[in-house]
Each structure stands twice: as C-alpha cells, then as structure tokens.
Amino acid sequence: xxxxxxxxxxxxxxxxxxxxxxxxxxxxxxxxxxxxxxxxxxxxxxxxxxxxxxxxxxxxxxxxxxxxxxxxxxxxxxxxxxxxxxxxxxxxxxxxxxxxxxxxxxxxxxxxxxxxxxxxxxxxxxxxxxxxxxxxxxxxxxxxxxxxxxxxxxxxxxxxxxxxxxxxxxxxxxxxxxxxxxxxxxxxxxxxxxxxxxxxxxxxxxxxxxxxxxxxxxxxxxxxxxxxxxxxxxxxxxxxxxxxxxxxxxxxxxxxx
Amino acid sequence: xxxxxxxxxxxxxxxxxxxxxxxxxxxxxxxxxxxxxxxxxxxxxxxxxxxxxxxxxxxxxxxxxxxxxxxxxxxxxxxxxxxxxxxxxxxxxxxxxxxxxxxxxxxxxxxxxxxxxxxxxxxxxxxxxxxxxxxxxxxxxxxxxxxxxxxxxxxxxxxxxxxxxxxxxxxxxxxxxxxxxxxxxxxxxxxxxxxxxxxxxxxxxxxxxxxxxxxxxxxxxxxxxxxxxxxxxxxxxxxxxxxxxxxxxxxxxxxxxxxxxxxxxxxxxxxxxxxxxxxxxxxxxxxxxxxxxxxxxxxxxxxxxxxxxxxxxxx
Numbered sequence: 001x002x003x004x005x006x007x008x009x010x011x012x013x014x015x016x017x018x019x020x021x022x023x024x025x026x027x028x029x030x031x032x033x034x035x036x037x038x039x040x041x042x043x044x045x046x047x048x049x050x051x052x053x054x055x056x057x058x059x060x061x062x063x064x065x066x067x068x069x070x071x072x073x074x075x076x077x078x079x080x081x082x083x084x085x086x087x088x089x090x091x092x093x094x095x096x097x098x099x100x101x102x103x104x105x106x107x108x109x110x111x112x113x114x115x116x117x118x119x120x121x122x123x124x125x126x127x128x129x130x131x132x133x134x135x136x137x138x139x140x141x142x143x144x145x146x147x148x149x150x151x152x153x154x155x156x157x158x159x160x161x162x163x164x165x166x167x168x169x170x171x172x173x174x175x176x177x178x179x180x181x182x183x184x185x186x187x188x189x190x191x192x193x194x195x196x197x198x199x200x201x202x203x204x205x206x207x208x209x210x211x212x213x214x215x216x217x218x219x220x221x222x223x224x225x226x227x228x229x230x231x232x233x234x235x236x237x238x239x240x241x242x243x244x245x246x247x248x249x250x251x252x253x254x255x256x257x
Numbered sequence: 258x259x260x261x262x263x264x265x266x267x268x269x270x271x272x273x274x275x276x277x278x279x280x281x282x283x284x285x286x287x288x289x290x291x292x293x294x295x296x297x298x299x300x301x302x303x304x305x306x307x308x309x310x311x312x313x314x315x316x317x318x319x320x321x322x323x324x325x326x327x328x329x330x331x332x333x334x335x336x337x338x339x340x341x342x343x344x345x346x347x348x349x350x351x352x353x354x355x356x357x358x359x360x361x362x363x364x365x366x367x368x369x370x371x372x373x374x375x376x377x378x379x380x381x382x383x384x385x386x387x388x389x390x391x392x393x394x395x396x397x398x399x400x401x402x403x404x405x406x407x408x409x410x411x412x413x414x415x416x417x418x419x420x421x422x423x424x425x426x427x428x429x430x431x432x433x434x435x436x437x438x439x440x441x442x443x444x445x446x447x448x449x450x451x452x453x454x455x456x457x458x459x460x461x462x463x464x465x466x467x468x469x470x471x472x473x474x475x476x477x478x479x480x481x482x483x484x485x486x487x488x489x490x491x492x493x494x495x496x497x498x499x500x501x502x503x504x505x506x507x508x509x510x511x512x513x514x515x516x517x518x519x520x521x522x523x524x525x526x527x528x529x530x531x532x533x534x535x536x537x538x539x540x541x542x543x544x545x546x547x548x549x550x551x552x553x554x555x556x557x558x559x560x561x562x563x564x565x566x567x568x569x570x571x572x
Contacts, residue, residue, distance in 0.1 A: 090454075103443075116464075169453060
C-alpha cells in the first residue's frame with residue numbers, strides 16, 4: 001500500500017508548535033520513530049502529550065512544523081487547501097487512531113465498525129473486509145461479539161473493537177490517545193494485553209500516550225517525557241524509569257509509581 | 258411518623274378520629290372518592306364519548322344529512338391521492354433543502370452560510386400563503402421580464418407551484434431540525450470518521466447523518482403531519498377539476514349543495530384519519546431507529562450516548 005520512498009522512518013515530527021488562542025501547548029517538539037518501535041509518551045495532565053498525538057494525524061492543525069508519516073510530508077499551519085486536505089487524508093489512512101473514549105460508531109455492529117474504513121475509504125469489497133474483520137476480532141479476542149452493538153459491550157471490549165477498527169486500515173503507525181484512561185480498573189488489563197500483542201507479535205509501530213508505567217516498562221522501546229509542551233527527557237524505559245535525569249521527570253514518576 | 262415529615266410536608270396529617278365517630282363527607286368529597294375508583298382509561302373513553310355525543314347532537318340540530326355524506330364521500334376521498342402526492346413531493350423537497358440548509362449553516366464557507374441564512378430568514382419570515390401566491394402568480398411576471406425561455410419555465414401549474422412553495426417553506430423550518438440533529442452527534446464521531454481517512458461526504462453519509470436521523474425523524478414526522486394539513490392551502494390557487502385535493506373538493510361540493518357542514522366534516526375526518534395513520538408509522542420507524550442504542554430490552558437515554566464535549570477531554 002505504501003508507494004512512497006523513505007522506508008527507514010515510520011514517523012518524523014519536526015519543529016512542531018501548537019498554540020490555542022495565544023496559549024502555547026507545544027513548543028518546538030521533535031520526534032522520530034522507526035518502524036516497529038513502541039514509543040510511550042507520558043507527562044502531566046495538560047502537558048500537551050495528547051495534542052502532540054492529535055497533531056500527527058491533523059485532528060489538530062499544527063501552528064508550525066512538519067509531520068512526516070510513511071514518507072508523506074505535511075507542513076502545518078496556514079489554510080487547508082484541497083491538495084493539503086488530500087495529503088492529510090493520506091496520512092490518516094496510514095495512521096490508526098485509538099481514542100480515550102473509544103468513539104465506536106453506535107449505529108453499527110462491532111463487525112461493521114471494523115469493515116467501515118476498508119469498505120468506505122479503501123474501496124475494498126464487503127467480503128474481503130468482512131474476512132479481515134473476523135481475523136481482527138480473533139486477534140483482539142472478541143470473535144463472538146461480531147454482531148453486537150457497541151452499547152452491548154463493556155468499555156474494555158469497546159476499546160478492543162476500536163483497536164481492531166484502526167488495524168483494519170493496515171496502518172503504518174498506530175496512535176493511542178490514553179486508551180485505558182476511561183476504563184474501569186479491572187478492564188484495563190485486557191486492552192493492554194491486546195496492545196502488547198500488537199507490539200510483540202505484529203511488530204506494529206506505536207505511539208502511546210498513557211499513564212500505565214508497567215506497560216511502558218514492559219513494551220516500550222523508548223519513553224518520551226513531555227513537560228509544558230516540550231520533550232525534556234527520552235530514552236529506554238530501563239533508564240527513564242529507574243534513573244530519570246530531570247527533576248520534573250523524577251517528580252512525575254514519584255507521583256505515579 | 259417523624260416530626261420533620263409533619264412540618265415539612267404540604268399535606269396536613271389528620272388526627273385519627275375517635276372510634277365510633279365518623280368523619281362527615283361532603284358531596285364533593287364523595288364524588289372525588291367515587292371517581293378515584295374508576296380506572297383512568299375508562300374515564301378517558303367517557304370524556305371522548307361525551308364530546309362526540311355533544312357534537313352529534315349539534316349536527317342533528319343543524320339538520321345534518323348523513324345520506325348526503327355517504328353519497329359524496331367518494332368524490333371527496335378521490336382528493337386523498339392528490340393531497341398525498343402534494344405532501345409527499347413537498348416533504349421530499351423540504352428534506353433535501355433542509356439537509357443542504359443545515360450543512361450550509363454549519364459550514365465555514367461564506368457563500369454557503371449567506372445563501373442558507375437568506376433562505377431560512379425569508380421563508381420563515383413570510384406567510385406560507387403569500388409564498389404560494391408569489392410562486393404561482395409573481396414568478397411568471399419575472400419570467401416575462403426575463404424573456405424567453407424564462408417565461409415558460411417560471412409559469413408553473415398549480416400543483417408544481419404548491420409543491421415548490423410548501424417544500425421551500427417547510428425546508429426552511431426543517432433546516433433547524435436537521436442542524437440540531439447533526440449537532441447532536443458527538444464530536445468524537447466526526448473525529449473517528451476523519452481519523453479513518455473519510456472525506457467530508459463519506460463522514461456525513463456513513464457516520465454523522467445516520468446517527469442524526471434518530472434526532473431528526475421525530476420532529477420531521479410532525480412537520481409532515483402539518484404539511485398534509487397545509488396542502489389545503491393549495492386549493493386557493495384554484496386547482497383544475499381532475500387534480501383537486503381533499504379540501505377543494507369538499508369546498509366546491511359543499512357550496513354547490515349547500516351542505517357545507519357535511520362536506521367540511523368529511524374533509525376534516527379524512528385529514529384526521531391520514532394524520533393518525535401516519536403517526537402510527539412514525540412511531541414504528543422511531544423504534545427501528547433506536548437499534549444500536551438499546552442494551553437488552555431497556556432503552557438507554559440518548560444523553561448517555563454522547564461523548565463528553567471536546568473541552569473536557571484530557572490532554
């Protein structure tokens with residue numbers, strides 16, 4: 001599906017700035033992710049980590065900076081021309097997004113939620129899409145829920161369907177925006193287990209905003225600490241979690257762990 | 258019995274009567290107690306029967322001719338077809354206009370916002386009967402001024418003018434219904450659709466509008482019922498004999514035989530019947546649309562379905 005050059009990097013964020021009405025949320029953020037890497041982004045509430053994720057697929061328009069996903073470069077800011085909208089769409093097709101509050105389509109069954117993207121956006125046949133969707137339902141451990149509507153599922157099940165929906169687009173990068181924050185504590189484990197599977201079995205490139213430090217320690221190739229709109233520390237979890245260099249990181253980890 | 262309940266409640270608790278001494282009931286109180294024992298539904302039926310009884314008595318007093326009604330009901334009933342044709346075509350036009358109007362109102366395009374705000378302002382701000390005459394009588398005048406081929410295009414027959422006027426008028430009102438329906442779909446739904454790479458039209462068609470319909474259909478059903486009744490206004494344009502709808506037939510026939518009461522009553526009953534039948538179908542449609550919002554058999558409140566507003570989400 002990817003007919004664009006530069007396979008060496010799955011994602012590159014360069015000089016990303018974002019402000020909401022004069023308030024600067026992101027200040028010159030730079031980030032590179034290699035294929036197969038799992039990058040955990042963490043930081044305090046309001047530090048800008050979700051905004052960073054949402055800028056990558058242009059759910060928020062960056063004020064400044066460049067986003068490059070699977071070889072497609074888009075410069076942030078300015079008017080969204082037709083050509084730019086199309087490039088944004090191409091980036092979105094190649095990135096899977098998992099939201100904090102699932103955002104499943106309530107008028108569609110679990111299976112239909114998963115086939116929606118491939119059929120409507122990629123133009124796949126309903127038969128092919130359904131076959132893939134059933135495989136994905138098995139992958140997230142919910143093969144028997146195909147014909148259930150979202151309201152009939154628990155939060156954890158809904159989030160697993162949402163992950164399957166994103167995977168159905170065969171994305172280059174998966175973006176997870178606090179995927180377990182809206183879940184009851186006993187349901188968090190099943191979602192993290194699916195995410196762990198994506199990382200270890202499918203070698204999926206993942207960008208995960210989360211407070212789940214246990215998951216990060218186990219799965220992350222790299223951890224990125226965002227503080228007041230800037231990445232102030234990054235490194236492998238073994239280093240960041242046990243020997244944080246910055247006092248802000250240390251203070252955050254003391255509060256969370 | 259706690260003191261707080263006694264002091265706080267509106268109902269004063271009566272001290273219990275000494276044994277052997279009965280509380281003396283007033284006539285009114287007796288009636289109230291009797292009424293309380295009769296089931297609500299039975300009382301409801303009694304009220305309806307009473308109203309109909311009074312009406313029948315009045316009709317009899319007015320030298321009511323049921324034979325005439327039976328004889329001529331068929332002629333008036335043939336107008337049902339035209340009433341329905343006008344109403345269905347006009348509501349279809351209104352729905353298209355309302356959808357375009359709502360999308361226009363919600364867009365950030367100055368041309369779209371300008372066109373739709375002008376449209377809704379004018380057609381909600383002027384009487385329907387004036388719009389009917391404007392389109393039937395005034396448009397040909399503009400057509401003549403513009404010359405060929407506009408004179409022909411803008412000279413409409415009665416039914417076309419009626420459908421267009423009703424459609425434009427109801428479309429303007431229904432724009433607000435559609436707008437509210439579209440806005441009732443959570444922002445998260447839009448984002449989920451966009452994140453999949455959907456275009457604006459794919460997002461609207463596949464995700465937003467199907468969900469908005471649940472909110473749009475009940476009030477739109479009311480609009481359709483109102484529309485069926487407003488088709489009677491088209492008769493003021495003077496429909497030709499073979500295309501007359503219910504009211505025009507009743508009016509002509511009633512005047513010709515001086516049986517206005519009978520003729521208009523037949524027409525009224527037909528409108529009433531039509532609206533009642535439609536209300537039944539509307540109810541069934543609403544039930545079908547709630548699919549996916551129902552867990553087991555318990556209905557889930559719509560409000561519980563909505564995503565939190567984007568401002569409340571954590572960063």
